[in-house]
Amino acid sequence: MAPWLTDWRGRYRGQALAILSPSTTDEVAAVIKLAAKHRVAMVPQGGNSGMVAGATPDASGQSYLLSLRRLNSIEAIDQDVRLVRCGAGVILQNLHDAVSKHGLRFPLTLGGKGSATIGGLISTNAGGTQVLRHGTMRSLVAGIEAVLPDGSIYDGLTPLKKDNRGYDLKHLLIGAEGTLGIVTRATLHLVPALIERAVCWVAVGSPADAYQLLLAAQDECHGMLEGFEILPDAALAHVVKHIPGTRAPLESAAPWHVLIELAKDSADQEAPAQLAERFLATAMGKGLALDAAISANEAQAEAFWKIRDSIAEAERAEGPALQHDISVPVSDMARFIDTESPKIEATYPGTQVIAFGHLGDGNIHYHVKAPHGATAENWYRDFATRISADVYDRVVAYGGSISAEHGIGQAKIAEFARTSEPARLAALRAIKNALDPHGIMNPGKLVPLASAGLDA
Amino acid sequence: MAPWLTDWRGRYRGQALAILSPSTTDEVAAVIKLAAKHRVAMVPQGGNSGMVAGATPDASGQSYLLSLRRLNSIEAIDQDVRLVRCGAGVILQNLHDAVSKHGLRFPLTLGGKGSATIGGLISTNAGGTQVLRHGTMRSLVAGIEAVLPDGSIYDGLTPLKKDNRGYDLKHLLIGAEGTLGIVTRATLHLVPALIERAVCWVAVGSPADAYQLLLAAQDECHGMLEGFEILPDAALAHVVKHIPGTRAPLESAAPWHVLIELAKDSADQEAPAQLAERFLATAMGKGLALDAAISANEAQAEAFWKIRDSIAEAERAEGPALQHDISVPVSDMARFIDTESPKIEATYPGTQVIAFGHLGDGNIHYHVKAPHGATAENWYRDFATRISADVYDRVVAYGGSISAEHGIGQAKIAEFARTSEPARLAALRAIKNALDPHGIMNPGKLVPLASAGLDA
Structure with missing residues (x-):
């Protein structure tokens, strides 16, 4: 057993x-x-x-x-x-x-x-x-x-x-x-x-810009928008550092990145890569996108997704972190990240917030990394309860959920009781x-x- | 009050x-x-x-x-x-x-x-x-x-x-x-x-053909199929007879009719009438549609919908009927109508089943009309409970629901208890x-x- x-x-x-x-x-x-x-x-x-x-x-x-x-x-x-x-x-x-x-x-x-x-x-x-x-x-x-x-x-x-x-x-x-x-x-x-898909890697200036890009994508990629994920540059850096075979999709640096998947599953739909090219050109013209790459084939599409899917693993290699699976209204998530993350980092000196995931669902994996050099055991003992409670209180203040997709189980039952x-x-x-x-x-x-x- | x-x-x-x-x-x-x-x-x-x-x-x-x-x-x-x-x-x-x-x-x-x-x-x-x-x-x-x-x-x-x-x-x-x-x-x-819509009136040979037409519409009108309703010719005849200003949309006779609405709400979508024309031409080629009319303007679209929306009123003018708001799996509704209606009509001589409504949802308003000349009060007293119970038993045998969209309230609570x-x-x-x-x-x-x- x-x-x-x-x-x-x-x-x-x-x-x-x-x-x-x-x-x-x-x-x-x-x-x-x-x-x-x-x-x-x-x-x-x-x-x-x-x-x-x-x-x-x-x-x-x-x-x-x-x-x-x-x-x-x-x-x-x-x-x-x-x-x-x-x-x-x-x-x-x-x-x-x-x-x-x-x-x-x-x-x-x-x-x-x-x-x-x-x-x-x-x-x-x-x-x-x-x-x-x-x-x-x-x-x-x-x-x-x-x-x-x-x-x-x-x-x-x-x-x-x-x-x-x-x-x-x-x-x-x-x-x-x-x-x-x-x-x-x-x-x-x-x-x-699926008939075919295009996965786009897009450099953006901020979560607020990413949200505007999301709204544009929902308008302009009607029915073909399959995924819209966000990650900070630090998450990309951790992946490139720790996960073999990964590399940054763009040469230019940017504070935030967005992964967009456009999927075609009906013969009468446009080729996803063609739609992506037009959509991203417009977005770059408006300054919403700083730079972008569109997957040229399935291998590249997989490579882009591999970066996204390796964030949690790379983070574990980087050091201890507290993980929070939270949601707020889609229209509030950029403000949540921009407003609350600096406050968390200021309250717990040396910590770093890595907020990544499903921006299109208003659902972010909101991870708080321990200060460099912190011992996992000690840091969890001293900070885990306090920091998580702080994050959850901020989520609740936005009308959000302390468990967007993982559930409550045993792990979140005390915080669920406290915040409900x-x-x-x-x-x-x-x-x-x-x-x-x-x-x-x-x-x-x-x-x-x-x-x-x-x-x- | x-x-x-x-x-x-x-x-x-x-x-x-x-x-x-x-x-x-x-x-x-x-x-x-x-x-x-x-x-x-x-x-x-x-x-x-x-x-x-x-x-x-x-x-x-x-x-x-x-x-x-x-x-x-x-x-x-x-x-x-x-x-x-x-x-x-x-x-x-x-x-x-x-x-x-x-x-x-x-x-x-x-x-x-x-x-x-x-x-x-x-x-x-x-x-x-x-x-x-x-x-x-x-x-x-x-x-x-x-x-x-x-x-x-x-x-x-x-x-x-x-x-x-x-x-x-x-x-x-x-x-x-x-x-x-x-x-x-x-x-x-x-x-x-809505930017624009096209409402199609389609003559079909049977509920089974209507179901095949639905499957084709779902495949070929990707994302623009807004409504798919079915009615028997008797329902159309009642409307034309009792509701002023209505007339049959097609000259040819047909046992069943389907109303299809295609809606455009995004600039990049095709004109609904153009899509309807292509779709219906193919359907007629396959023998699924016997004849069809596409609304040329909003007035005509409204006129087609008015027929559909007046069925219940026309039926009341025609005589007493028992009404049942039922659902079965979408793929089983044609078989339900074709198999069960003749049995109901045979069991209660002189009755006529008028089954119409939301074929695309597997939800039909299944009305059983009293024999010609029946007095409402007497017929309801003698037959209402028996016939409704019979209809609901047949619905349950298909795994269906005795209340698809109207709820239970007071009116259906006894039958709900009996059949659950x-x-x-x-x-x-x-x-x-x-x-x-x-x-x-x-x-x-x-x-x-x-x-x-x-x-x-």
């Missing part, structure tokens, strides 16, 4: 009585019925690639690990209406491969695609780099089947575009991190396969207690307990 | 102690706090234009009518990110007018737009004729504020594209028909204003009881009570 008792980032380690690995919905239902009868806790787990230890059992050793990986059947692909029905244990990469054989694409993708399962992606409402055009997992789920905490089966698998029969249980279960039931199967939306308005917490607790009265579904995750004394 | 005590269709009449009409969120919260303290029931109401009597109080006269119409401020329109923030009492038509002055469009529209309010549209997850491209109300809501049943305020108004902080209360409140709280304000997505699996009903009741333990929020609507003895 050892590999499944530790979370993806290696920060949490738990214990379990045993690992259960059912292979059908009925087996899952039978397990949950027994669990409900005997009041034992179940910790559901897919690919164990979550970022907030939502699938790691606690240290008590009193719960069972419930692996859904054997529910791994891709049952049906419908090309006409672009839907796939599959088990919760299907690994994302395998789904990508299966649907591509039918000229289709499942557009959600992320770093852990070789491990992450469909059930886990649904239960965490996963995001990734293609959300701008296709939405998070929530918008890609057409239907789900789930085993509820009493062992009954909720059958919402049929893909209905319109269904107004009461509270939307599908949306309630998406992002619930297995605390309200176990997603066992899903019907998912697909999109046409009582009405939201009370509603979450009421729902949790109503649907899982014995508290057997992934206890200690997502929903801060009132008894923790956090909402006096 | 009289006009507000009867539902839109005039089928339900209730009583109330008084009508309350707060004008701010704080006033709503104060009212609900008092209601919670004294355990009195509140029946929220917007434009009172719902189809299932969800805003009509019961006959006991022990509840208050809570009108949200005075929350009618359009607070802010952001052209950059295409968002509007407004009160729940804003009337849909007024919202259309306000945003059109900024070159924007709120794409949801329906017959009751002169009365329906934003709060009511959210609480019923309204649909309409533009859902195919823009989704139901659910997909147009970026954020909401609501007063919960204890009088606390849930502030989810800030439009965050990504937010994974626990169960999605926004999605839970959308479509909850005021049974879990009162929506007071909302942030809504807008789309660019116990797991779904139990979950709905648990959520309702958890968030509204005193049962003061719109009692008797949407959630069938266990005490009705329906889930023995």
